[in-house]
Amino acid sequence: MGNKRSGGGLSPAQQAAKFLGVSVLAGAVLAGLALPAVGAIGLAAKGTVEQFDEIPANLKRPPLSERTTILDAKGGEIAKVYSRDRTIVDLKDISPYMRKAIVAIEDARFYEHGAIDPKGVLRALNNNAQDGGTSQGASTLTQQYVKNVFVEEAGDNEKAVAEAQKKSIGRKIKELKYAIQVEKELGKQRILQNYLNITFFGQQAYGVEAASQRYFSKHAKDLKLEEAALLAGLVQSPSSYDPVTNAEVAKARRNTVLQRMADVKDITQAQADAAKKKPLGLKVSSPKNGCITAVSGAGFFCDYVREVFLNDPVFGKTREARSQRWNRGGLTIRTTLDPKAQQSVQNSIKSHVYKDDPVATAVTLVEPGTGKVVAMGQSRPYGFGPNDLTINLSADHAMGGSNYGFQVGSTFKPITAAAALEQGKKPYQRYSSPYEMDYPSPVSTCNGTWSNSEGASLTNEDPKEKGPYGLPEALAKSINTYFVQMISDIGVCPVTEMAAKMGVHRADGKKLNQVPAITLGTDGFSPLTMANAYATFANRGVYCTPVFIESITGPGGKDLEVPKSSCTRAMSEKTADTMNTLLRGVVEDGTGQKAGLENRPSAGKTGTTDERKAAWFVGYTPNLAGAVWVGGSGSKGVKMENIRIGGVLHDKVYGADTPGPIWKDAMSGALEGKPTENFVTVPIKDPNEKPRDNDKDHGDKPGRDKPGRDNGGNNGGDNPWPDITLPPDVIGGGDGGNRGGNGNGGNGNSNGWNFP
Structure with missing residues (x-):
């Protein structure tokens, strides 16, 4: 009966080989295999030596995946993203209790044996024989570390992970050979450090630092005895011993670790007994992973940064390579996001459009001349709730946006x-x-x-x-x-x-x-595209490609190359200055008056599509451009008539009455405290146009600027738009206005907008 349980007459070497996962063929015993710490145990199976020799000599140890931290332009944290939540720490930054606890429970003879532990194997064989099964393992910490390296290399590929964990001859042989190599190359202290950084502790926490933060909200160096014992006990089965979901089982496991530490003389029995009486003392920190946790509504900006990384060849030749690099993490990404501008965008959105409204809004702000995207937000939050979206309404489809964009x-x-x-x-x-x-x-x-x-x-x-x-x-x-x-x-x-x-x-x-109707905005574009296009006018005709990333620091503090904005001339300065003059008129006296900024020159254009399924305002100052879209986020759109938006009932929605005020409030807050800059404007007057009645009696010298509006008299200053009949109080003269130039008109100064 005993012989049956212990392997049916197999020799000790055969039993050891069977335990190690090597299939045994009758009579095939490879005695005396010259491997450190194997000796008398040997490996048994036809071809095992050949398999062993064919394994590459060096274990590839990929960089461990870590958190990536995304920062705004001022250095404030936007979000942490990771495939595996891990922060790598040195052994000196791990509590001595933690080091002792993991060794005691996982491999008490760690400092005495080599790559494998013959005594541990034989002890496991004996216990398993008594139990009639395979309840006790014999893998050393070094072997466990090697297996974790295989799993880490597999990444998020489920098939590869399963292969790395499969109980097979090939994997066991490979694991053993690399364990021998690792013991020789790294030494015990480095192996222990690597093991504590790579292993999984449950609750999405990889490595002891992440686990310490998750369960106790503290650094690994500050773990107390009973806390360290709890974490060490998780490694064998993180889900079974999870203290968050199964506190009593976790406590029993913790006490087992404490007793084991006392048995191997790492602590006294009195210390163990005292620690066993203490509560678990959890102070759980919920994992905050991904753009869904981004601050100030910057989830979509955060997601766009990820899309930039995955799509730009500067970060890797193929998308697969870039994806692996992103998932590996360990990056600190400083972005172009201006926290003040982002907060202003969010405040404006919140006050004008509710997240449960039948329509949504999206806002993007861009800095002319640099291409820096300084803010991006929308009324539907980033998430998976009933009124949330993961579609970035400001972006192109290829960068996480809607399928077709929106008619402009x-x-x-x-x-x-x-x-x-x-x-x-x-x-x-x-x-x-x-x-x-x-x-x-x-x-x-x-x-x-x-x-x-x-x-x-x-x-x-x-x-x-x-x-x-x-x-x-x-x-x-x-x-x-x-x-x-x-x-x-x-x-x-x-x-x-x-x-x-x-x-x-x-x-x-x-x-x-290629149709004339394109001039009416029949094609679909994104708010980012429109904001950046109008930034070309603000930049006096020079277009700059949009950028989201200022710098990236990789693991070890190495700076990575990042995509830069590329600027090219799209039109002459004269054309741009003319457009700035014209579009300023739209804001001052045209359809965009509700968007006009106070005490700061601005320009822009409204837009409303057929059936009012989209409404826009795209505008700019010399130092900031922005686009606001309002409409239905679905493919069918929403006809915006007799509709309530942000608590306000609209008979018909126009670009001026909803997007315009959103743009005004977002820009005002974003520009607060920034210098006021002026456009370079040009004369716009038809030389063939005959003077109208209200152009007569202009005084001794017509005003060279558009006449002031605040205190204008009845005479003086040419009407800059001969096609528009302006009321007398708009024509400069008398006391003049107080906005701009210094042309003489009528009985006083005609102060205008540098608008001949």
């Missing part, structure tokens, strides 16, 4: 205007601009011509909007027929080429449509 409406018109100016059109260019018209046909495109074969037509927003109009008033009033006539005049290709130079690309990655 009239915010595309300035791109058409810029293209026309580059083609030689004058800033006072006039078109008949009727209320209703058919699309002109044929129209030249990059691929040939477009014809209105279906007789498509369009109208302006208001039947009263009838031309002719010049460009200043057409932009200010957002006249649809004007811009269709303009794109039909210059051709579609110059417009789409200008868009490309300004970084404007469809959110779904497809090419821009």
Whole structure:
């Protein structure tokens, strides 16, 4: 009976070999294998020696996966992300109690044996024989460490992890050979340090530092005796002994460790008995992993940083390589996020759009001249709740955004205007601009011509909007027929080429449509794309690619290469300055008046799409650009009529009445304390335009700036927009206004906006 239990007549060497997982073939005993600490035990199986010799000599020890910390531009923490929550620490930063506890319970003879422990094997064999099973193992700490290296190398590949943990001849042989190598190369102290940093303690905690923080909210160096014993007891079965879910079992296991420490003389029996009486003393810290935990609503910004890392070849030749590097972690990523700007965006969103509204909003702010994205937020929080989203409404589809982006409406018109100016059109260019018209046909495109074969037509927003109009008033009033006539005049290709130079690309990655209707914003774009495009105007015609990352420090303090913004000229300074002059007029006297900033020059354009399924305001100052979108986040959209948004009932939503105020509040807070900068503006006056009645009697010298509005008199200062009949109190003169230049008009100064 005893012989049966101990292996049915097998020799001690065969029993040892069987225990080690080596299949035994009758009579095949490889006695005296020249391996340290193997000696009389040997390995038995046909081909075992060959298998052993074929294993590569060096164990590949990949860098341990760690947390990655994402910081804002000021150094504040945005979030921690990790595949495995681990913080690597030196042995000196681990409590002596912890070092003794893990050795006592896992491998008490650790400092006495080599790669394997013959006595431990024989003891396990004897105990298992008595039990009639395999309840007791014989792996040393070194062997366990090697197995953990295999698991670490497998990463999150479940199939590879299963292979690394499989009880097979091949794995056991490989584990043994590498254990011998590790013992020789590292020594006991380094092996213990590595083991304590690599092993899993449950509750998503890898390594003793993460475990100490998770269960006791303290550093591993500060662990008390009873705390160290608890953690050491978890290693054998983290789920079974989990103190959070199974406190009584965990306490019994802890006390087993304490008794073992007393048995091997690491502590006295009195110390063990006293520690056994103490409660578990847990102070659990919930794991905070990923962008879902980001501060100040920066979850989507955080997620975009991850997408940048996974998509940019600077971080690895293939996406798989980049993904492995990201999951390995150990990075400190300093981003371009301005905490003040981000908080301003979140405050503005919260006050204007509720997360459970039928529509959502997304806001992105970009710094002209650098491409730095300083804020990104949306009304639907990052998460998995009923009103949450993991789709970044500010981003392209390839970077975690919606499938198609959002039609941008009239915010595309300035791109058409810029293209026309580059083609030689004058800033006072006039078109008949009727209320209703058919699309002109044929129209030249990059691929040939477009014809209105279906007789498509369009109208302006208001039947009263009838031309002719010049460009200043057409932009200010957002006249649809004007811009269709303009794109039909210059051709579609110059417009789409200008868009490309300004970084404007469809959110779904497809090419821009070569049709005149593109000037009305019929293609889908992301708020990030639109904000960065308008930053080109603010930067006097130079486009800079957007960037999210300032620097990355890798493990060991090594600085990594990061993608830089690339800046190219998209249009002449004159064209950009003209557009700034025109778009400033939109904010001051056109559809964007509700977005105008106080005591700071700003410019921008409203946009509303068909059926009001999207509304936009995209605007900028010389030192900050931003885009605001409001609409339905689903593929079908939401018709924004008779709708309540942020507690306010809207008969019809326009770009001016909802996105405009969001933009104003977000920009105001983001720019608070920053210097006020002025646009460079240019004269816009049709030399062929005859003076109107209110242009007469201008005084001895017409004002060279747009007349002031605050205290204006009745005479003086030319009307800069001859197509717009301005009321007398807007025309400079008398006491003048108090906003800008110093042209003389009427009886006083006409202080205006540097607007001839």
